Amino acid sequence: MERSDRVKIIHNPADATVFAPDLDLAYDGHREPWQLPNGKKLAVSLLLHAPRYQDDVPSGAIKPLAMQGGVGRDTSEPRHGQVARLSQWDFGLTVGIWRLLDIARDAGMPTAVALDAEGVEAMPRLAADIADRADEIVVRGRAANIIIGTGMSAEEEREYIVRARHAVESASGRACVGWFGPERGQTAATPALLRETGFRWFGDWPVDERPVILDGAASGLVAVSHQLEAEDMFSLYTRGLSFLEYERLLDDTVAQLLADAELVGARHLGLSWFGWVLGQAAFAGVAERFLRRLAAHPDILLATPGDIALLSR
């Protein structure tokens, strides 16, 4: 019996949204295997985040309820007058992103860099300098701590997206078709709005190990997953792994994905790294060693997230 034909036993509350809109229910072993060119087993992409943190957030803007960075393990918003989080995130722009770009270049790893509106408007040359070195420019909303969230009308959200895209494209001189929202903030309408405003892919959903083409109102938009455990901020700050454990986790992840590709089809690993995290001197060696190992592996395809979206077809 097909799923839709069954008499449902569960009666969901009327105000619950049980499934994410526009996302099919598809499972490994029950779908056509994904294939990569030249028989590659694993595609790895690298998205570097270069956001600006706003110490003063305009009234009415939506802020995250918790964020990493600053003193100790506190994730609540710092009291006004403490500049630790502001300046730690800013480190990503002054030093960290450049260190990671150098490391990626030396390893032969293509890079996408995510920029936000506040950053490029305050420092227009930042976008131009990064555009000179990045293979793809991605739009990262308005600011690290000015996010999309419930409470925004569709028109407000559309304006947020369009304004951010316009700012990043104007400052970088590059056409942008990829989106990664700050703090992965979304409403139920976000994918459809991204599709409507011309984006081809977005990276917020850590939902799969291959690109996913959305249905419904967002039809054609591609979710390029950036797995949470592979993200530096999540592993090193939220989970609190040591950098040694994080490096081992990355290696173990690649080994398992290569093995799984034989069983369930080609895999994709979306690396999501922050200038203020893995760009720190103490952590940068992880990026350097790991990317070199990736580049030396014959079964791994190195690509940008935009390339991954194209390969989803």
Add this chain to the structure above:
Amino acid sequence: MTPITNNDRLVFEPITSRPRVTWPGGRTVAVWHAPNVEHYDFVPPGGGSPQGRVSSPDVQHYMHRAAGNRTGFWRMLRAVDRFEIPSTVSLSLAVLEEMPEIRDAMLERDWEVMSHGISNLRPLYGLSEEDEDEFFAVSQRLARTYYDDRPIKGLLGPKISGTDNTCDLMVEHGMSYHADWIHDEQPRPLRTRSGGRLVSMPYSYMLNDVPLLHAKHYSGEYFVAMVKAQIDRLLTDAERDGQARVACVATHPFVMGQPGMQLHLEAVFEYLRSDDRIWVTRAGDIADHYLDHHYDTQLDSALAWNGATA
């Protein structure tokens, strides 16, 4: 006058395009050891609980930190002396007046006093400009009176706190560096309302025993691994791009002064003394050198990068 916002204090230019910063003697990485020697009020102003664990007085909290000053500090001194590590004490200034034994031990070793407030349970948040001005006046009076008439050059805000006026008042009280900003591997100019020269001094919450060991529960071995990974990378990058850099090793007697941590502290110091490219020095010396040799060119370069003029 509208205060300068915290975002606008920062004078941005990526490290990749700046004029080169160099350190004396051709050394490439300056490292400052910042022992945080703190006093915590038994009952803080307002009576609040320091950690929200029990109502004030929280004797577990108070005594743990007091033990740091009674025993841990002196144990750490033995490691400092063994490896002859210049130090910049991030000091609760009450220590200068109330704990002469500690004060004199620091002065004998020529430690630089960096203000860390009066007590670490008296943050600067919300102070009126008048009250904060008085705070800085009292701070300098304490140093002049009790510490060989040496004025204080730097501040790490108590509980890492400040106000919209902190940077401006610091320069008006003769100070030159502010360690609350961790946005760079070099000192950087900070905008002030008077145009007075103030720089950020790279402090660390990564090479710092409280966030690393006390809050996040990593081991002493990991602290050493972090120090080595950080400074090794800075040395490598400085050779690659010619930009001298700064690292800070921040300690606290109630954490790194614990008996089980001494071997790790010694391992850190031994590492710092193992490479002649490392300039083990005090924060004020780094700030002075930067202000004398690099501040003007760095500021001009940043303004040009941003399409502005001085």
